[in-house]
Amino acid sequence: MSRFRDRxxxxxxxxxxxxxxxxxxxxxxxxxxxxxxxxKPKERSPFTKAVYFTLERIKEFDQFMSKHRKDYVxxxxxxxxxxxxxxxxITAFIKVCKEQIDRLENSIxxxxxxxxxxxxxxxxxxxxxxxAHKHGVVLxxxxxxxxxxxxxxxxxxxxxxxxxxxxxxxRKPKRVxxxxxxxxxxxxxxxxxxxxxxxxxxxQAQPRRLQQQLLDDETQALQxxxxxxxxxxxQIETKIVEMSALNHLMATHVLQQAQQIEVIFxxxxxxxxxxxxxxxxxxxxxxxxxGSRTFLMLFFFVLTFSVLFLDWYS
Numbered sequence: 012m013s014r015f016r017d018r019x020x021x022x023x024x025x026x027x028x029x030x031x032x033x034x035x036x037x038x039x040x041x042x043x044x045x046x047x048x049x050x051k052p053k054e055r056s057p058f059t060k061a062v063y064f065t066l067e068r069i070k071e072f073d074q075f076m077s078k079h080r081k082d083y084v085x086x087x088x089x090x091x092x093x094x095x096x097x098x099x100x101i102t103a104f105i106k107v108c109k110e111q112i113d114r115l116e117n118s119i120x121x122x123x124x125x126x127x128x129x130x131x132x133x134x135x136x137x138x139x140x141x142x143a144h145k146h147g148v149v150l151x152x153x154x155x156x157x158x159x160x161x162x163x164x165x166x167x168x169x170x171x172x173x174x175x176x177x178x179x180x181x182r183k184p185k186r187v188x189x190x191x192x193x194x195x196x197x198x199x200x201x202x203x204x205x206x207x208x209x210x211x212x213x214x215q216a217q218p219r220r221l222q223q224q225l226l227d228d229e230t231q232a233l234q235x236x237x238x239x240x241x242x243x244x245x246q247i248e249t250k251i252v253e254m255s256a257l258n259h260l261m262a263t264h265v266l267q268q269a270q271q272i273e274v275i276f277x278x279x280x281x282x283x284x285x286x287x288x289x290x291x292x293x294x295x296x297x298x299x300x301x302g303s304r305t306f307l308m309l310f311f312f313v314l315t316f317s318v319l320f321l322d323w324y325s
Contacts, residue, residue, distance in 0.1 A: 023044060026043065026044070027040060027044070030043055058115065058118060058145060061111065061114065061115055061118075062115065062148055062152065064111065065108060065111040065112060065115070065152055066152065066155070068104065068107055068108050068111065069108055069152070069155050069156055069159060071104070072101070072104040072105070072108065072159055073159050073162075075100070075101070075104065076101060076159065076162060076163055076166070079097050080166060082094070082097065083097050083098070083166055083170065084166055084169055084170060084173075086173060086177075094170065098167070101163055105156070105160055105163075108156050109156070112149060112152055112153055112156065115145075115148075115149050115152070116149055119142060119145045119146060119149065122142060122145075123142050126138045126139070126142065139280060139283075143276065143277065143280060146273060146276060147273070150269055150270070150273055153266065153269055154266065157262055157263075157266050160262060161259060161262070161263075164255055164256075164258065164259040164262075167255055168252055168255050168256065171248055171251055171252045171255065172252060174248055175245060175248050175249060175252070
């Protein structure tokens with residue numbers, strides 16, 4: 012016969028009786044009994060809430076960029092102002108996510124500084140493992156944000172490249188063809204009575220020719236100035252594309268440095284554990300040295316006393 016008996020049902024009956032005596036109705040009694048089986052989920056810590064909030068913002072950023080990708084890249088779907096507004100919203104998304112990640116990193120640094128004990132060493136191994144886990148979570152968020160911003164950098168580079176391609180063909184200055192003066196044709200007429208009228212028309216046409224020449228010169232000067240402005244705009248757009256590429260390259264290097272910092276952090280944790288083990292081994296060696304010294308002194312004392320006793324006895 013078993014010495015132990017399951018008293019779960021008795022416990023449930025006791026709880027039900029107490030609940031009824033306190034005035035609970037059937038729904039409250041059922042919820043109380045269910046709480047013994049289905050436990051309420053634990054409340055998330057502020058760090059976990061901030062991590063989930065940042066992850067949701069990054070997902071929203073990715074969805075927004077995927078939704079407006081064609082509007083931002085296609086030349087004829089939207090205007091330049093609408094594209095600039097889309098880029099402004101994406102920049103705001105990136106700023107919010109970056110600030111949230113910086114807050115998480117600062118909270119981890121503060122927790123790490125508060126958890127350090129004597130001589131700057133970590134006092135609790137569990138706390139050190141928790142801090143390392145939080146560093147890994149923040150690194151994952153940084154990698155997710157970097158992957159999404161890399162997509163946006165590609166889209167922006169595509170847009171600027173399209174602008175440069177549209178600005179590449181230069182407009183060559185066109186010379187305004189001089190219209191043939193009908194007076195020249197009239198000069199071929201041998202009639203003497205029309206000669207005077209042709210001379211008068213020619214005299215009147217000279218100021219018009221001068222005015223037309225001035226207009227042609229001004230037009231050519233404007234065309235040259237516009238061509239120079241177009242060259243300057245093209246150089247500026249090329250520099251913007253280069254800056255975007257450098258920004259992407261810098262973000263890649265920052266991510267690599269973050270990974271290296273994580274490796275250094277884990278190596279520092281391992282070195283701290285090795286130092287603690289070394290201190291323990293040193294303390295044990297010191298204790299063993301003391302014991303062996305006492306044993307040797309006792310051995311030599313007994314040996315000397317034995318020799319003296321034997322000498323006296325003989």
